[in-house]
Amino acid sequence: MIEAIGAGKAYGGVTALHGLDWTVREGEWWGIIGPNGSGKSTLMRLLSGVERASSGMIRVRGRQVEDYGRKELSRMMAVLQQEGMMPVPYRVREVLEMGRHPYLNWLGQDPKENVDVMIDGILEKLDLLDLADRHVDELSGGQRQRVALGQVMAQEPQILLLDEPTTFLDIHYQQQFMELVAEWRDEAGITVVAVLHDLNLAALYCDKLLVLRDGRAVSMGTPEDMLTSERIRSVYDVEPVIVAHPVYGAPQVLLSKAALKRNEEEGN
Ligand SMILES: Nc1ncnc2c1ncn2[C@@H]1O[C@H](COP(=O)(O)OP(=O)(O)OP(=O)(O)O)[C@@H](O)[C@H]1O
Structure with missing residues (x-):
């Protein structure tokens, strides 16, 4: 599904990631762990195609990530950042609808039928029905993170990239967030790659862990072995x-x- 082949990234004189060889198979949930400055976010930026590898390459479904068009890549891969959703002055339902952007044709039409029903289903699953008409900038951080998850669910990707998604959440919302992702993976068979600082959450939810230090892969394997x-x-x-x-x-x-x-x- 995703392959890093000697993937490296240098910023001027700083090498943030040294030639990484790593394979993520379809349906797996990988956690990326490692201390501050070890290259986790750099790797996520290469995986999502936001930045280009300075050496080696990232391949997604056998094609180099740079070779995908923006919309084409967004239909396959969604990224959720630490901050989740910015406090924007849009209604929750509108924000979820924005997740459909990669599918719209030049007339702004979505080829999928019954998108409203799908959006309602996501609102219900994420316990957001009561908040559907509220503005995102009136919501708490935990509620906004659920809205951000709803938006990427509406995007219907096959790969979900999460960069420290639970950092600003209390333990209730941390667990709820991980459970929702686990449920989504079970239902839709998505592949998940998540940067996580919480090693205990990583051990509970991830199948495999990639351990980075100083931009190098120290090791990779099951949580028990890592x-x-x-x-x-x-x-x-x-x-x-x-x-x-x-x-x-x-x-x-x-x-x-x-x-x-x-x-x-x-x-x-
Ligand atoms: N745009 C950039 N320009 C220069 N150096 C950078 C840039 N981005 C990252 N780095 C450097 O690359 C190294 C890895 O950074 P990265 O953000 O990938 O680490 P991280 O593991 O995500 O850290 P954290 O856990 O603190 O978020 C660090 O030394 C950082 O200073």
Whole structure:
């Protein structure tokens, strides 16, 4: 579905991503994890075609991402950013309808029948029916993030790219957001690539994790194989304790105060 073949990106003298080889298969949910400045957002910009790789290439369905037209790519791939939806003065329903933009012909007509029914279905699924006629700039951050998800659902992509989508959400909305994406993936078979800072959410929801540090892939594989104490310690420079989730068995990362204590003892 998506292939990075020696994909690299340099900004002037800074190499943000070094020749990455990585394959995402159809229907998989990948999490991209790594410390600040490790190249996660850079990789997302290459995947979405917003920026061009300086070396190597990104291929989507066998074609280089730059070879797709903008609308053609948007019909296949949707991107949801950390901020989600800006507080724009449009109504929620209008914003969802904007998700149909890549499908409109030159007369502004959507070839899909019953788009209104589809939009109603999304509003209902995301618990947005009561807010449908409210302006987005009157909504809370968590509500706006649901609107942003609704807009990309209306876009009906096969690939969903999420860049730190839960950063500004409380734990209720974080979980709700991940559940909605999981449900969407189950129903529509979409492929998901998500940059996530929350390793525990990543372990619960992603099939596979790509671990980046200093613009290089440290490792890639299942959450069980990726989230080991040695790896977390070396990548993030923390003292972790890894426990298995009591219900699901997925690895969960706890922090110990050892590193802080050691620093204090050493008088740092
Ligand atoms: N437009 C740019 N111009 C110059 N350097 C850049 C640019 N974008 C990113 N970088 C550099 O590339 C490196 C990787 O940045 P990137 O934003 O991809 O990291 P990240 O893993 O997403 O970080 P964070 O977790 O803090 O969001 C950093 O050193 C950053 O300063």
